[in-house]
Amino acid sequence: MFDRPTTEERLNRSSSRGLVPYFTLLMALVYTGLGIMMWLPQANIFALPTTTRRILGSVFIFYGILRFARTYRQHFQQNKNHNAR
Template sequence: MQRRREENSSVKFFNKFARGFALLMTLLYVALGLFILLADEQRLNLTIPETVKTILGGILILYGVLRFVRVYQGSKQKKRYED
């Protein structure tokens, strides 16, 4: 019985860590997308056409938002399952 409690607490810790890491990554994707969209050529130190910057920045922001929605829905379903 004691071993099962230890395994359960380590699984809960890993799930919290994974959820936190996923949220951190969503923030990084959105931040990188905004940086690419808003940074001037000197800051990026690359000569990228404006349309490519817009598309790449938009894709990164969209991907970050989609990941956030998936993490949020997954945590919401997990809480419902635990109750």
Template sequence: MLNIPTTEERLGKSPQRLVRYFVLTMALVYLGLGVWLWVAADRPTVPGLIELGPTARRVLGAVFMLYGLIRFIRGYHTYFRKKATLHDNE
């Protein structure tokens, strides 16, 4: 069998490095969308888009903000928090 190094071995990088930043970016996108929906609730809608009333926009904005916050916290804990070792407890 050929002894060809993998891409990760050649580059010295893990694909998880990109995944963790993508997860946080998407969380910020959800937060931004939620804030935008909340702030734009009293403005008139653009014709041709989904027309929602102000209450529906605020509810949907709150849902997006909550979801984005949950995704951000879970992504941070999964990818950026230091792992506890046995030596930390001593």
């Protein structure tokens, strides 16, 4: 009756899937950059005590590195191994 694509057909388009890994890597760099900015002494933009700012900055740095490694392993290393077959 209607010639609409299914949800799976819309979600499996290659153009949107190609940008997701790069966006995720960009967000990982944003988290890491925010963490580094919170560690700097001139970053008094945040009304937090120094100890709290450094703990929160460490969490952001750790999360950014973790997210970067996970995204790289999932999207880029898998494609390298998959193309070698």
